Amino acid sequence: MIELRKVSKWYEDFQVLDDCSTKVSKGEVVVVCGPSGSGKSTLIKCVNGLEPFQKGVITVNGTSVGDKATNLPKLRSHIGMVFQNFELFPHISVTENIKLAQLKVLGRDDGEATEKSRSLLERVGLSDQADKYPAQLSGGQQQRVAIARALAMDPIAMLFDEPTSALDPEMINEVLDVMVELATEGMTMMVVTHEMGFARKVAHRVIFMDEGRIEEDCTKDEFFSELRGERAQTFLSKILHH
Amino acid sequence: MFAEFDWKLVIDSVPHLWEGMQITLMLTVLAIFGGIIIGTALALLRLSPFKTASFAAGSYVNFFRSMPLILVIFWFYFLVPIIVGRPVGGFYSVLIAFVLFEAAYYCEIIRAGIQSVRQGQVYAGQALGLTYRQNMRYVVLPQAFRNMVPILLTQAIILFQDTSLVYVVGVKDFLVSADLIANRENRLIEMFTVVAAVYFILCLTGSLFVKRLQRKYAL
Numbered sequence: 001m002i003e004l005r006k007v008s009k010w011y012e013d014f015q016v017l018d019d020c021s022t023k024v025s026k027g028e029v030v031v032v033c034g035p036s037g038s039g040k041s042t043l044i045k046c047v048n049g050l051e052p053f054q055k056g057v058i059t060v061n062g063t064s065v066g067d068k069a070t071n072l073p074k075l076r077s078h079i080g081m082v083f084q085n086f087e088l089f090p091h092i093s094v095t096e097n098i099k100l101a102q103l104k105v106l107g108r109d110d111g112e113a114t115e116k117s118r119s120l121l122e123r124v125g126l127s128d129q130a131d132k133y134p135a136q137l138s139g140g141q142q143q144r145v146a147i148a149r150a151l152a153m154d155p156i157a158m159l160f161d162e163p164t165s166a167l168d169p170e171m172i173n174e175v176l177d178v179m180v181e182l183a184t185e186g187m188t189m190m191v192v193t194h195e196m197g198f199a200r201k202v203a204h205r206v207i208f209m210d211e212g213r214i215e216e217d218c219t220k221d222e223f224f225s226e227l228r229g230e231r232a233q234t235f236l237s238k239i240l241h242h
Numbered sequence: 243m244f245a246e247f248d249w250k251l252v253i254d255s256v257p258h259l260w261e262g263m264q265i266t267l268m269l270t271v272l273a274i275f276g277g278i279i280i281g282t283a284l285a286l287l288r289l290s291p292f293k294t295a296s297f298a299a300g301s302y303v304n305f306f307r308s309m310p311l312i313l314v315i316f317w318f319y320f321l322v323p324i325i326v327g328r329p330v331g332g333f334y335s336v337l338i339a340f341v342l343f344e345a346a347y348y349c350e351i352i353r354a355g356i357q358s359v360r361q362g363q364v365y366a367g368q369a370l371g372l373t374y375r376q377n378m379r380y381v382v383l384p385q386a387f388r389n390m391v392p393i394l395l396t397q398a399i400i401l402f403q404d405t406s407l408v409y410v411v412g413v414k415d416f417l418v419s420a421d422l423i424a425n426r427e428n429r430l431i432e433m434f435t436v437v438a439a440v441y442f443i444l445c446l447t448g449s450l451f452v453k454r455l456q457r458k459y460a461l
Contacts, residue, residue, distance in 0.1 A: 050365050077371025087366035091384050100380060101370035153370065 001026045001157055001188050002047055007056035009042065016042050017053065018212040024157070029189045031199040031220075034209035035235055040192045041084075043209065044159050047190065048072075048079045061156060077105045080150030084162040086142040088134035088149070094121070095130045098149045106153065113152075120148040124178050140171030147178055157188040164195060194239055200224060208232040248432050255423050255433070262419025263440075269337060269415065270402045276341030277401075278394070281348025286378070288353055299349065306346035312407050315339045319411045332413040344401060351393055355386035392456045399448045403441065416440070 002024040009017040016039045024030050032040045045051040046058060049065045049072045058065040063075055088097050098117035102108045108116070121127050124144040134142055143163060150158060160179065164172045176198050183189055183202035191198070199206055199220060206223035208216035208231070216223065216232045223232070287299035306314070318339035323329050359382050367377035387394075406417040414422075417437055424433035 045365070048369060050368060073368070073371045073373045076369055079369075081366075081369035083362055083366060083369075085362050087360075087362045089363065089366070089381055089385075091388060101372060104376050104380065105371040149370070159369075 001028075001061055002190065003057075003059045004043075004047070005057045007043075007046060007053050007058060009039075009046065009051070009053040009055075016212050017046070020056070020209075020212075020214050022207060022214060022217050024188060024190050026188055027186045028204045029183045029187075029191065029202050030205045030207060031203040032190065032192045032207045032209060033194055033196075033199070033235070034215075038209040039212040040209045041161050044161050044190060044192050047159055048076045048081060050081075073105070077101070077153055078156050080147075080153060080155035080158040082143070082146050082150055082158070082160045082163045084165050086134070086139070086146045086166070088142055088146055090134050093131055093133055094126070094137070094145050097134070097145060098152050101149075102152050116152050117148070120151055121145070123151075124148045125174075138171060139167045140174045143167065143171075143175045144178055147175075147182075151182075157190070158182065160189065160191040160193065162192050162194075164193065196236070196240060208235065210235075248427075248429055251423075251427055251429055252432055252436055255420070255436075258419050258423060259416060259436075259440075262414055262416040265333070265414060266402070266405050266416040269333070269340065269405045269408070269413075270398065272337055273340035273344050273401055273405070274398050276337075277344030277348045278352075280341065280345035282352050282383075284345060284349035285352040285356060288349065289356060303346045303349050306343050307350075309343075311343055311404060312410060314343050315407055315410060318342075332408070332411050336408045336411060336413055340401070340405070344397075347397060348394075351390060351397060352386065355390035356382060358389045359385045392452050395448065395452045395455070399445050399452075402448075403445065406441075 004020055004022050007017055007020045008015065018039075020039075020043060022030075032044065034040050042051055046053045047060065047065065049070075053066060056066075060075060060079060063070055065072075065075065088094075089100070092100070095114065095117045098120060099110075099113040102113040102116060103110065118127070118130070121130055124147060126141060126144055126148070129137060129141060129145070134145070137145065147163075163179070164175050167175065172195070176195060179189075179191070179198065180202050191203075193199070203220045206216070206218060206220055207214055208223070208228070210231050216228055218228070222228070228236075284299045284302060287295045288303070290296055315336055319332065319335045322335045322338060363381055363385065364377060367381040372381065405415060408415050409418050409421070412418065420433045420437045424430045427433075
């Protein structure tokens with residue numbers, strides 16, 4: 001469903017992605033990890049064209065992301081994305097956040113969009129917060145609304161860019177629970193995260209990145225066995241230390 | 243000195259002064275609206291990836307910001323009738339001058355406001371499939387204008403004071419109305435003191451209101 005072939009990207013002279021190739025099949029959950037600055041967030045932002053890349057090809061459902069002729073807004077409307085800092089729109093209510101793109105992009109009527117928002121808020125356990133503004137919610141609640149907002153578009157795949165990194169520890173699980181549920185329902189997911197518990201539980205594959213390169217791209221079992229390379233070994237021992 | 247202050251003249255002048263004040267207020271309000279509309283368009287051009295559009299908008303802004311306002315007022319007073327081919331009256335010529343002049347300043351304010359919206363918000367709108375226009379309209383500009391309210395109001399207060407420059411082409415605004423009475427009755431001190439007091443009270447009230455807004459939005 002998502003395919004990257006020899007993708008490279010530079011900021012001026014600095015190379016942030018170096019010849020990255022991988023694949024995410026339908027229904028697959030792929031976790032991307034690696035030290036900060038390894039290019040994992042940049043890589044995931046290239047998948048829906050938020051960041052341009054200079055070399056290589058990325059296709060989503062057969063459509064080339066880098067092709068100038070591609071209707072990017074239309075392509076993006078089929079791919080949900082969740083950000084590290086939630087990025088709910090602060091000037092409109094929770095329900096309006098979930099409705100906005102349904103109305104403006106999908107052309108749903110108000111009743112349908114409202115009903116969809118209601119059922120998604122129920123699903124992420126936030127029915128009672130529908131009329132609040134984002135700033136009135138905790139981080140964990142905001143991130144769950146952000147997931148609901150992405151799901152409202154009936155996406156064919158979901159991208160998560162460090163969805164729990166900005167959260168207080170006690171709120172991480174409420175977000176991970178929603179993500180685990182999505183994964184077990186068969187959603188295609190590409191998840192940048194350091195939550196190895198999540199990876200162990202639902203990931204099919206794990207990608208390890210370092211210095212802009214994909215160093216490991218293997219099944220979950222391989223990754224968590226002793227077969228992985230030295231850098232991944234070092235990285236894992238650092239984040240699993242305590 | 244105040245023993246001789248002619249209060250009766252001041253009170254008798256109120257209807258005339260009010261007429262002048264209406265011109266001043268109308269000019270201020272119309273120039274703000276026109277300036278914000280054109281200024282927003284200029285800001286969007288300036289931030290657009292199209293180099294020519296960005297350069298043209300930038301040149302416009304730099305040009306008007308390098309001109310004294312009084313010169314622009316003069317210029318349009320003589321130029322507009324030539325362009326239109328008939329006299330348009332002082333009011334319309336100064337209105338055009340103010341709108342075009344203010345647009346340059348509003349452009350810079352609005353540009354800063356748009357840039358104050360976090361990149362992550364732009365990404366979020368894009369990721370949902372919003373087009374550039376939709377993202378601007380529903381996500382970026384509403385937040386930008388909210389951030390800009392205090393500085394837009396401050397600019398409005400400056401504009402309110404600046405409209406008194408229409409004096410040079412004889413449009414009968416608040417100041418000119420007072421000036422006419424002052425000279426006719428030879429009561430300069432009374433009339434100009436009253437004018438100063440009115441400007442002071444209105445502008446101070448405006449500034450205090452802006453301060454309160456800033457405190458409110460700072461939360």
